[in-house]
Amino acid sequence: ETLSDEFTSFLDSGIYRLPGIKAVFLDPVRLLNLSYTRYSISASGYYCRTFDSLGKGKRTNIEAGDSYVSKKKKRKRKRRLPEDLNEQELVAEKRHQDVRPFLLKAHESLLGTNELLLFLPNLVKDEKFSFDGRGLEQSFIELGRVWQAPLYEISMNIEGNSKEVQEEGLPNVDSSGRTVAPLFNNLISNKASIDMDAEFLNRTYILPRKSCFHTSDLRQIHDLIPGSSDQGFNLIVIDPPWENGSAYQKAVYPTLPNRYFLYLPIKQLAHTEGALVVLWMTNRTKLRAFVEQELFPAWGVTDIRTYYWLKIKPDGSLLSDLDLIHHKPYEYLLLGYVNKEKIEPHFIQNFQDIQIFISIPGAYSRKPPLGKLLVDHLPGSKPSRCIELFARELVAEWTSWGNEPLCFQDCRYFMER
Numbered sequence: 001e002t003l004s005d006e007f008t009s010f011l012d013s014g015i016y017r018l019p020g021i022k023a024v025f026l027d028p029v030r031l032l033n034l035s036y037t038r039y040s041i042s043a044s045g046y047y048c049r050t051f052d053s054l055g056k057g058k059r060t061n062i063e064a065g066d067s068y069v070s071k072k073k074k075r076k077r078k079r080r081l082p083e084d085l086n087e088q089e090l091v092a093e094k095r096h097q098d099v100r101p102f103l104l105k106a107h108e109s110l111l112g113t114n115e116l117l118l119f120l121p122n123l124v125k126d127e128k129f130s131f132d133g134r135g136l137e138q139s140f141i142e143l144g145r146v147w148q149a150p151l152y153e154i155s156m157n158i159e160g161n162s163k164e165v166q167e168e169g170l171p172n173v174d175s176s177g178r179t180v181a182p183l184f185n186n187l188i189s190n191k192a193s194i195d196m197d198a199e200f201l202n203r204t205y206i207l208p209r210k211s212c213f214h215t216s217d218l219r220q221i222h223d224l225i226p227g228s229s230d231q232g233f234n235l236i237v238i239d240p241p242w243e244n245g246s247a248y249q250k251a252v253y254p255t256l257p258n259r260y261f262l263y264l265p266i267k268q269l270a271h272t273e274g275a276l277v278v279l280w281m282t283n284r285t286k287l288r289a290f291v292e293q294e295l296f297p298a299w300g301v302t303d304i305r306t307y308y309w310l311k312i313k314p315d316g317s318l319l320s321d322l323d324l325i326h327h328k329p330y331e332y333l334l335l336g337y338v339n340k341e342k343i344e345p346h347f348i349q350n351f352q353d354i355q356i357f358i359s360i361p362g363a364y365s366r367k368p369p370l371g372k373l374l375v376d377h378l379p380g381s382k383p384s385r386c387i388e389l390f391a392r393e394l395v396a397e398w399t400s401w402g403n404e405p406l407c408f409q410d411c412r413y414f415m416e417r
C-alpha cells in the first residue's frame with residue numbers, strides 16, 4: 001500500500017497532522033532525535049517502565065501514582081455519580097464535559113488513520129537495541145545538596161570537534177582534548193554543531209549540539225537572567241514540581257508549594273520582542289484558579305490558551321477511561337504571551353483556541369517535547385531563543401535549567417547511529 005505524504009513527513013518530523021480536526025499525533029522519540037547527530041535516543045529506553053508487556057498492551061506504572069491506585073479503588077471511583085461531587089469537582093467536571101467532544105473527535109480521527117495506527121507498536125521499540133534498565137542512576141538532586149557540591153566537575157570530550165570549539169574559544173582544554181568545569185551552579189554549553197560526550201562521576205552523558213544547561217536550585221535561577229534585555233527568551237516552557245497528593249511522585253523528585261513559583265523571574269527571562277510562556281498543569285481545580293488569578297498576573301502573562309495532551313497506548317486505545325472523575329487520560333497546559341504590546345495583534349489572534357496533541361507517554365512521566373509544534377507561534381526574530389525550566393533533558397539550541405537537567409542524557413538512553 002502507498003503511504004500518504006503526511007505519513008512520509010511524519011517519519012522525519014515526528015508530527016502527524018490528523019485529518020478533520022485541529023489535532024496532531026506526536027512521536028516524542030523522533031522529535032527528540034532531531035537534536036542529535038552522532039547518537040539517537042532508544043525507544044525502548046524512552047518507554048522502559050511504561051508498559052510491562054507491550055504485546056498485550058498491558059499497563060503498569062505509566063504515570064506517577066498510577067499503578068499505586070488499586071483496582072478496587074478505581075472501580076469505586078467509576079461508580080461515583082455527579083450528585084456526589086463537591087464544588088471543586090463540579091467545576092472540573094464541567095470543564096471536562098466541555099472538552100470531551102473535541103478529545104473524542106481527535107481520538108476518532110487517529111483511529112481512522114490506518115497507516116499511523118498500524119505503525120504505533122513500532123514506535124515503542126528499537127530495531128536492534130534493547131534497553132537494559134539495570135544499574136543505578138546518578139542522583140543530581142542529592143549531590144547538589146551536599147557541601148562538596150561546588151567541587152564536582154564535569155569533563156567534556158571535545159576531541160571530535162576541537163577545531164570548531166576552539167574557534168568558539170572554550171577555556172581550559174587539556175592535551176587530551178578534554179575540558180573540565182564545575183557541574184553545579186554553572187552554565188555549561190556544547191557550542192559545537194555535533195553531539196559531545198561528557199563524563200561525570202564515571203558516567204557518560206550526551207550533550208546535543210548548541211545546547212546549554214544550568215544545574216541548580218530555584219535560588220540560583222537568577223543567574224540565567226540575560227545581561228541585556230534583547231538577549232531574553234522567546235519561548236519559556238515550564239513544568240513545575242507542583243505539589244499533589246501522590247505519595248509516589250514525592251519519591252521521584254521534590255515538590256514545591258505554589259507560592260514559590262510566584263518568584264520565578266519570567267518577566268526578566270522574556271525577550272523584549274515578546275515571549276510565549278507554556279505552563280504544564282495538573283488536573284486540580286484549585287491550581288487553575290491560582291494560575292489564572294495570581295501566577296500569570298505576577299509573571300505578566302496574558303492571552304491565555306489551553307492545549308490538551310491526550311495519552312494513548314501502543315494499540316491506539318486511550319490510556320484510561322475518559323470519564324473517570326479523578327483520573328483522566330489527558331493533561332493540559334496553559335499558554336500565554338509576555339510583552340504582548342511588542343507583538344502584532346493578528347499574530348496572537350492566529351493562535352488557535354483548542355489544540356490537542358496525542359502521544360504514547362514515556363516512562364517517569366516525561367512530557368513530550370513541544371518546541372517544534374510551537375515554532376510558528378513564537379514572537380520575535382529568528383532563530384528563536386528557547387528555555388525549559390525544571391528540565392530533565394537537553395534539546396539542541398535550547399537552554400535547560402533545573403536541579404537535574406542531565407537526568408535523561410545518561411548514555412544508557414542512547415544508541416550510536
Ligand code: SAM
Nearest residue numbers: 217218239240241253254366367390392402403
Ligand atoms: N518536564 C520534565 C520532564 O518531562 O521530564 C519533568 C519536570 S518535573 C515535573 C519537575 C522537576 O523540577 C524535577 O526534575 C525536580 O527535581 C525539579 N525540582 C524540584 N524542586 C526544585 C528546585 N527547588 N530547584 C530546581 N529544580 C527543582
